[in-house]
Amino acid sequence: MQEDFLHFIWKHKRFNTRDLLTVNSEKVSIISLGQHNYNSGPDFFNAQVVIDNQKWAGNVEIHIKSSDWYVHNHETDKAYDNVILHVVWDHDTDIFRKDNTPIPTLELRDYVDKSLLDSYQKLMQSKSWINCETDFASVDDFKLTNWIERLYIERLERKSKDIYKLLEVxxxxxxxxxxxxxxxxxxxxxxxxxxxxxxxxxxxxxxxxxxxxxxxxxxxxxxxxxxxxxxxxxxxxxxxxxxxxxxxxxxxxxxxxxxxxxxxxxxxxxxxxxxxxxxxxxxxxxxxxxxxxxxxxxxxxxxxxxxxxxxxxxxxxxxxxxxxxxxxxxxTKSFIDLLLINTILPLKFSHSKALGKSSEEAVFNLIKSVKIEKNSIVEKFLELKPIDKSAMTSQGLIQLKTEYCDKNKCLQCAIGSQLISKNR
Structure with a gap:
């Protein structure tokens, strides 16, 4: 069990929201799950919940065990003073804020469908080239195409950071x-x-x-x-x-x-x-x-x-x-294609971004006209499922493999999320 799985369950509301009770039998109603925070601090900002007819607005912190609150020293961190709900898989101890006021705790395990947990464990325990290798072909074409486009933009965003460093120098x-x-x-x-x-x-x-x-x-x-x-x-x-x-x-x-x-x-x-x-x-x-x-x-x-x-x-x-x-x-044209992929398009994207302009449509039109790259990552994905053959596809697949598959970030991947939900 990883904490990311609990983030996934909470963020996508993959639990039974009816008759929710805290570990102290207080009735819980969720108005807003909050905004997922990927940086330091509580896991979800600006959530809204009703606990025993009292409306609360604040942050939600998520852990595998309640005692992780103390393992991470949150009781002494002011950033966690505004936590209104502690969401855990296993409740093993009561927790308190810095001022010793108790924080309501919701134990999720009794509200999550067992099939969802089974799908997650099956995916994460895979020993294949990628965790979803056996199910990759079943991924919806429309979702995969959109995800590859998003992955390509992610890759351009990463390259932009390096370009801006060069620009500063x-x-x-x-x-x-x-x-x-x-x-x-x-x-x-x-x-x-x-x-x-x-x-x-x-x-x-x-x-x-x-x-x-x-x-x-x-x-x-x-x-x-x-x-x-x-x-x-x-x-x-x-x-x-x-x-x-x-x-x-x-x-x-x-x-x-x-x-x-x-x-x-x-x-x-x-x-x-x-x-x-x-x-x-x-x-x-x-x-x-x-x-x-x-x-x-x-x-x-x-x-x-x-x-x-x-x-x-x-x-x-x-x-x-x-x-x-x-x-x-x-x-050669193949060499110029590499220059387009690795130099020209990242620069055009970064320059437009620096000017506060959007260049996604123009970048997409150009990258889609360039031939798909040939490498072991791309060839393996194409063996699993026929995909549109353009350089945007190869760039997106490289991003998928290196930044998601290799790092077991299935729960942050549109494909992994779909497969876990689909197999419920």
Whole structure:
């Protein structure tokens, strides 16, 4: 038994409200259950109840056992002085406020249908990939679609917090935030942290000043990433070294905090050399990139915006020291989709939110036009139940698995709530 289950029962009124009595046989009528509080303090604010014909307005505290009131030291906490009803599963002791006045206690166990408890225990004791794995296919399509939309917004809200931290550090420079996020996502999972540390190793004002020259940008990125430290006798490489030494001295660049790059187990098109060159070409080609991003609304427009390729040298190379078959190293649509999902849409959402505007409809329209991501989480959910295949679905399912399923937060999940209620 978890306290969250009692919160669920109270919040959704999943108990028999007729003939309610306190442990002292006082008649209880519920006018308002109150507002669920997820922070410190009583569990439900601003509830209204009638106890023995006396109306009370205040807070409700919920515990497994009455004695938990003392275990949590509520008797000495002023925040609990306005508790009007103590709701418990097992009553094992009377409780009192700080001023020693008794608090009415309602023992819920006699008012909850046994089938509800059985459904809850069955769900929480599951040893499957997710607790509701055997029942997931039975979830109502409409409810699942709405829940995935809500989960996607939750995911954007979480990313917004990180974006606002970057914005504060960058002194409200959205272009600088965009650059840092692009760096991280150009590095993908393997080199994301390294690329992000590279972005943090130089002030964005320097990138602005250098962005008029594509080769200088490459030199700065490669140099800060410690890719120009070898003895390679190549005209392009030697030119980059010379340019970087000039830029390093001019802007007092320091790369001691830049994390090492990884090449191992990467497909050659994802080598950091290729991605850094592509990033440099993008920053050179698209001046004032953030303002352009705000104006675009369709995936096709973004595919055109991000139509860049690595510089000429990289047509015949993946690393500095070895030539390869000549092929253009362009940003693919699948890679641009990742930029849309992880950089563009979170930024557009956060920017609108910062201005006090709603962007949900525009964000939904764009994310739904992007192909669903392929990963183990998404593939497993799709095995359990056919779901609309868009990037919003994959983002929502990732949020569901990592923030609800993995943390056993079934009672706070629309799917878990429906299954528990359905199986009563």
């Amino acid at each position: 960058s002194k409200n420079d959205w272009e600088a935030v965009l650059f840092k996020m692009l760096c991280k996502n150009f590095g993908l999972k393997v080199n994301g942290d390294s690329f992000f540390s590279l972005a943090n190793s130089m002030d964005y004002s320097i990138v602005r000043k250098v962005s008029h020259n594509a080769t200088d940008l490459e030199a700065m990125f490669f140099g800060q990433a410690s890719l120009l430290d070898d003895d390679i006798q190549d005209v392009y490489y030697l030119d980059l070294q010379k340019r970087f030494q000039f830029l390093k001295q001019k802007f007092q660049l320091n790369n001691q905090g830049v994390l090492p790059l990884q090449f191992f187990r990467l497909r050659p098109p994802n080598f950091p050399t290729i991605r850094l060159s592509q990033l440099a070409m993008l920053m050179y080609k698209e001046q004032g990139l953030f303002s352009k991003i705000l104006k675009l609304t369709t995936a096709e427009e973004f595919y055109n915006l991000f139509e860049v390729e690595a510089s000429v040298f990289w047509k015949s190379h993946y690393v500095f020291s070895k030539a390869s078959k000549s092929v253009k190293k362009k940003l």
